[in-house]
Amino acid sequence: MRERIVAAIRKIPRGKVSTYGAVARAAGYPGAARQVVRALHTSMGLPWHRVLGVGGEIKLRGDSAFEQRLRLEAEGVTFRGRRVNMSQHEFKFPRPKATRKR
DNA sequence: AGGGTGACGATCA
DNA sequence: ATGATCGCCACCC
DSSP states (O other): OHHHHHHHHHTOOTTOBEEHHHHHHHHTOTTOHHHHHHHHHHOOSOOGGGEEBGGGBOOOOTHHHHHHHHHHHHTTOOEETTEEOHHHHBOOOOOSSOOSOO
16 A cells, blocks of 8 residues: 555656645545555655645645745745645646546 | 554534 | 544554
8 A cells, every 4th residue: 555655656747746635546545645644754765745735735844844845846836825836736647547438 | 452643634613 | 714623544652
């Protein structure tokens, strides 16, 4: 499970972002947002700064939150108040299931 | 084996 | 909008 979550996180391209819940769904575990958090903690080398809370909100506190914002802005991600402009930067994972015709 | 814990999310006051 | 609560669930004592 952690592997699948990690794999999903790795797919988020530079300049794009996603959310804990969306990553969980993309990995095939809807509702496992907390496990996404665990993966981010226990796995290194991930683009951790590209994972946000629902609505594009940074869920970290203190300095970490500041650093995350800086990293994102450095990749060209724009903010609207405290949130990321999701309409513009949210990464859409390829359909696990599919609108793939048959 | 059992209880506490979260970089969450949805809902309600 | 902010804060509390509840549901969730693998992980860590």
